[in-house]
Amino acid sequence: MSPSNSFSVNISLPMNGLPGSLEVSPKPDVKPNMNFSVKTEGVSSPGTSGLLSPSAIKREVDQEHVTDYCGKPFYVDPKINCLADVNNVLLEVKKTPTEKRQLLINQVTDAIVEAHVSTTVNTQKNIREANERIASQHGMPQHHMPDMSKLSQDPNMLWQLFLNSLVPEITRVVKFSKKLPGFSDVEMDDQIRLIKQGSFEVMIARITLLIDHINDTMIDPSLKMKSSRNVIRSIPPLGHFLNEFFDIAKELNPLCLTDGENGLFGAILMLCPDRVGLENIQVIHTIQQLYLQALYLLMRRNHKDADETFCALIGTLPLIRKVNDDHFRYLNNIRMKSATEFEASFPDLHRELYQLPGV
Numbered sequence: 001m002s003p004s005n006s007f008s009v010n011i012s013l014p015m016n017g018l019p020g021s022l023e024v025s026p027k028p029d030v031k032p033n034m035n036f037s038v039k040t041e042g043v044s045s046p047g048t049s050g051l052l053s054p055s056a057i058k059r060e061v062d063q064e065h066v067t068d069y070c071g072k073p074f075y076v077d078p079k080i081n082c083l084a085d086v087n088n089v090l091l092e093v094k095k096t097p098t099e100k101r102q103l104l105i106n107q108v109t110d111a112i113v114e115a116h117v118s119t120t121v122n123t124q125k126n127i128r129e130a131n132e133r134i135a136s137q138h139g140m141p142q143h144h145m146p147d148m149s150k151l152s153q154d155p156n157m158l159w160q161l162f163l164n165s166l167v168p169e170i171t172r173v174v175k176f177s178k179k180l181p182g183f184s185d186v187e188m189d190d191q192i193r194l195i196k197q198g199s200f201e202v203m204i205a206r207i208t209l210l211i212d213h214i215n216d217t218m219i220d221p222s223l224k225m226k227s228s229r230n231v232i233r234s235i236p237p238l239g240h241f242l243n244e245f246f247d248i249a250k251e252l253n254p255l256c257l258t259d260g261e262n263g264l265f266g267a268i269l270m271l272c273p274d275r276v277g278l279e280n281i282q283v284i285h286t287i288q289q290l291y292l293q294a295l296y297l298l299m300r301r302n303h304k305d306a307d308e309t310f311c312a313l314i315g316t317l318p319l320i321r322k323v324n325d326d327h328f329r330y331l332n333n334i335r336m337k338s339a340t341e342f343e344a345s346f347p348d349l350h351r352e353l354y355q356l357p358g359v
Helices: 056-063 086-093 099-117 124-138 155-179 188-210 229-233 239-255 259-270 281-302 306-314 317-337 339-345 348-353
Strands: 007-012 021-026 217-219 226-228
Touching: 086 281, 086 306, 099 155, 099 259, 099 281, 124 188, 124 217, 155 188, 155 229, 155 239, 155 259, 188 239, 188 259, 188 281, 188 317, 217 229, 217 239, 226 229, 229 239, 239 306, 239 317, 259 281, 281 306
Parallel strands: none
Antiparallel strands: 007 021, 217 226
16 A cells, blocks of 8 residues: 555554554565555546556655745745645645556545545544434434433543543554555654654544534534533533634534545645654655645545635644644643643553653
8 A cells, every 4th residue: 555664653552452552663574555446436546557666655755856835945944834825735736647646646545545434433424324313312303402311411421431532543543644655655753753743633633523513512432422512611621622623623514525535634634744853854745745636636526616625624724733732732731730640631542642742
């Protein structure tokens, strides 16, 4: 699926069977399979054409003359996120790809969509069925907020549900990142930095799908019950962060993204070249640019107003980044204030993964 590399990012499994930490370990030098035949949203990319080798993304990295989306030489301040200039991003992705690049885009799209749907429970189908099931259980239309069970109204019980979902969700997002085409071309240390700094943003994008932004309700991660925004806001200790997800949902959910588009958006969040401490920014930039063009071309097949929808989606990145940064700072404040409270409140993997860079 992606070019071969001598290392991969893994989750270590302690004796209790729960993921305990991130580590990098050697993997066999196995030739990857580029013969994608995944049927996804009208994309067909058989690998039997012979146009691409398993190192196709690596060649993109090596041969492309890289500039940022602002048209300046690439080696500018890496802290500047050039995706903020949405119009220039649009101009880049609208460029007509060569035949070989188009085939690579098709293969990358298939691979990322497959990676997404195999590592998330928050698909459009599952969420739609959950809404219908919850509505039928209470005998009311789903746009009403019925008198639900005491559990759905209890912030402490809801926190336990979210807490129980943290490690499985983190695990799924890490697996998602490892399945992304080109991820193994990134240096080992940069893989860890990308996961540590980007995985919560992918989780944000996935969790917001559970939110009804019109009626201010949210389905819990187990897809079994629905609670009001007021109840979610009162969940200790991260209720105010979950409350911010409602604001993101008001921007994201009206775009009516497909599962494939959500997957590509998650890949763009994960392979982000402006993360702190990255060593090989150019490689990550080139891969993200490939993902961006793949997302735009998929949107053009699914949306009549593809340009506007694409720009609106990219325009949500600053808000997602703000919530991600707030999350890092909040956890670090708890840790500095009381290590005991920090250890008691969050699973080991969550504590390790979401420390401030450099802490």
